[in-house]
Amino acid sequence: MNLRAVVCTALLAVAAASGAADARARNVTDPDAPRSLPEQGPVSVRWTDPSRFSDIRHSRNRAAAVRGDWVRQIAEYLRERAARRLPPGQRLEVEIRDIKRAGEYEPWHGVALQDTRFIREIHPPRIDLYFRRLDADGRVAAEGERELRDSGFMMGADTVGAGDALRFEKDLIDRWLGRELPAP
Template sequence: MTPLPSRWALLIAAALLTACATPRPTGAPPGAVSVSWSDPAQFAEARDNHRDTPAAREAWLSALARHLAERAAAVLPADEKLDVRITDVKRAGGFEPWRGPQADNLRVVRDIYPPRITLEFKQLAADGRVLKEGRRELRDAGFLMRPAMYPSDPLNHEKQLLDDWVRKEFSRSALQ
C-alpha cells in the first residue's frame, strides 16, 4: 500500500499536468504576432555585458520574443496582426568590476540598474490598414518593488516589462 504522502504527491502532480495541458483561450492565432530584432551586438546590453556570447544573446532575445508573441496573441482580436521590432535591450542588473575577479561574471540586480527595452510596432487590421503604430521606450524604475511573476526565470524583469506594455497598449480600453 502506498503511504499517504506519496498519494498526495501523485494527486498534486496529476493536477499540475492537467493544468499545463489544458489549452488557454487566446485572441489572435500565434502567427498573427511577429517579433524581430535589430543587431543584438549593438544593444546596450551587449555594450555593458562583454561576457555574453552572440549565441547567448540570441537565446535570451529569442526567449523574450517568444514571450512577447504569446502575450500579445492572447489579447489581440483574432483578425488583427502585430509586427514588433526590438531595437534595444538593457537587461535588469549590471556588472560591478570593482568587486574583484571572483565577481566578474556576477550580474548584480539593484534598483539603479532597471530593465529597458526599446521597440517599434505596427498593429494591422484584417484589411491591412494600420490601426496603431509607434516607438516605445519601456522602462521600469520600480521593478524591484513588484512581486516576481516569473521568479525562477533569469528574464523575469524583462518579461514583466513586456507584459505591462502589452496590457497597457493593447487592452480593450487602449484601443478605443
C-alpha cells in the same frame, strides 16, 4: 553498473545532445544567429543587431552579456503574450531596437562573481521597440515607437518568477501589452 552510474550516464548523454542542438548560436551576437522569429501566427517579432543593444555596448562584462539566447527568449515571450491579447483577424509586427536588461555585472567583486549579474535599483530594465498593429483588412490600426521603462521595477518584485533571469524584462512587456492591447 549501479543505478547512480546509469543515471549519470543518461544525464551526460542528454546534456551532450542538447549542447549539440544549441551549438548553432553560441551567443546573441553571432553573425549567423537569427534576427527574427520564424513566421508563425498573427504576431511577428524581429530585432536589430544585438551587438548594438545597450546591454552589450555598456556592459562591464561583454563576454557574459552576449552569452546565451536571451534576445530570442524575450522575442518569443512577446509573441506568445501578444497573440493572447490580439483581437481575432488582427496582426502585430514588432521590431525590438534596444534592450538593457535589469542589473549589471560588477567585476570588482572578484573572479568568482565576474559572471554574476547584480540586480540593483540603479540598473532598471529598458526595451525600445517599434510596432504596427494591422486590422483584419490590413490597414494600420496603430503604430509607433515605445520606450518601455520601469525605474521602480524592484518595488513590485515578487517571488513568483524569481527563478527567471528575464522576469523584469517580461514584466515590461506584459505592462506594455496591457496598455496597447487592453483585454476585451
